[in-house]
Amino acid sequence: MATPTTSFMKEVLPPVLDSTSQPPTLFDGTTRLYISYKSPFAQRTWITRNCKGLQEKIKLVPIDLQNRPAWYKEKVYPPNKVPSLEHNNEVKGESLDLIKYIDAHFEGPALLPDDPAKRQFAEELFSYIDSLNKIMFTALSSKEDVGDEVGAALDKVEDALSKFDDGPFFLGQFSLVDIAYAPFMERYQILFSDVKNYDITKGRPKLALWFEELNKIDAYVQTRRDPQELLAHTKKRLGQIA
Numbered sequence: 001m002a003t004p005t006t007s008f009m010k011e012v013l014p015p016v017l018d019s020t021s022q023p024p025t026l027f028d029g030t031t032r033l034y035i036s037y038k039s040p041f042a043q044r045t046w047i048t049r050n051c052k053g054l055q056e057k058i059k060l061v062p063i064d065l066q067n068r069p070a071w072y073k074e075k076v077y078p079p080n081k082v083p084s085l086e087h088n089n090e091v092k093g094e095s096l097d098l099i100k101y102i103d104a105h106f107e108g109p110a111l112l113p114d115d116p117a118k119r120q121f122a123e124e125l126f127s128y129i130d131s132l133n134k135i136m137f138t139a140l141s142s143k144e145d146v147g148d149e150v151g152a153a154l155d156k157v158e159d160a161l162s163k164f165d166d167g168p169f170f171l172g173q174f175s176l177v178d179i180a181y182a183p184f185m186e187r188y189q190i191l192f193s194d195v196k197n198y199d200i201t202k203g204r205p206k207l208a209l210w211f212e213e214l215n216k217i218d219a220y221v222q223t224r225r226d227p228q229e230l231l232a233h234t235k236k237r238l239g240q241i242a
Contacts, residue, residue, distance in 0.1 A: 018064040023071040032086040034061045040183030041095040042083040047179045048099040050219035052108030111176045118171045125177045141238050146198045161206035168213045190227050
C-alpha cells in the first residue's frame with residue numbers, strides 16, 4: 001500500500017449550492033459526494049475520493065451549510081448533514097462509514113492494509129478520534145490555558161504514530177486513519193497556535209513529521225482551505241471573536 005504521490009491537475013471546484021440553487025438530476029446514475037468545503041467531516045470523504053483517483057467517477061456537490069437548499073433534506077439526505085454519498089440509487093452518510101465504503105467499493109489504491117494487527121489498530125484509532133475532538137474543542141472554547149488533558153490527548157496521538165516503524169503515518173503507510181485525523185489535526189494546529197499560543201507539535205517529533213509528510217500528498221493538499229478562512233470560520237463556530 002503505497003503513499004498516493006500521483007500529481008494531478010488542480011481540480012476546478014464547482015460552485016456552492018444554496019437555498020436559491022436548483023438540485024442536480026438526482027438518481028440518474030451519477031455518483032455524487034455532497035460536501036461543504038469548510039467541514040472537516042466532509043473533507044475526509046473528499047480526500048478519500050482524491051486518493052482513489054475518483055475525480056471523474058464521483059462528482060462533488062458542495063452545499064452552503066448556512067443557507068441549505070430545501071431539496072437537500074427533502075430529496076437527498078433527510079438528516080440534512082454533510083457528507084453524504086449518492087451511489088447506486090441510495091444515499092449514505094456518516095464520514096467514517098463513507099471513507100470505508102468508498103475505499104471498499106471503488107477502484108484505486110487500497111487505503112487500509114491487509115495486516116490484521118494494523119487493521120485492529122486502525123479501528124482503535126477510529127474509535128478514539130471522537131474523544132480527542134471533544135477534548136480539543138472543549139479546550140479551544142475555554143478561557144483557561146491549555147491543560148494537562150490536551151497534552152495527554154496529543155501525547156496519545158504521538159504514541160500512536162510511534163507504533164509502526166515502516167513509515168511516518170499512523171499505520172506506517174498512509175491510510176484511512178490519516179484521512180480521518182487530517183482535517184481535525186490541521187485545524188488544531190492552526191487554532192491552538194492562534195487562540196492559545198500553543199504549538200501542538202512541540203516536543204512531539206512524530207506528529208511534526210506526520211504534518212510534514214501529509215503536506216506532500218496532493219490528494220490532501222487540494223482539499224485544504226486558506227488557514228485564515230478556517231480560523232475565522234471555526235472561531236465563529238466556537239463563539240470567539242474572529
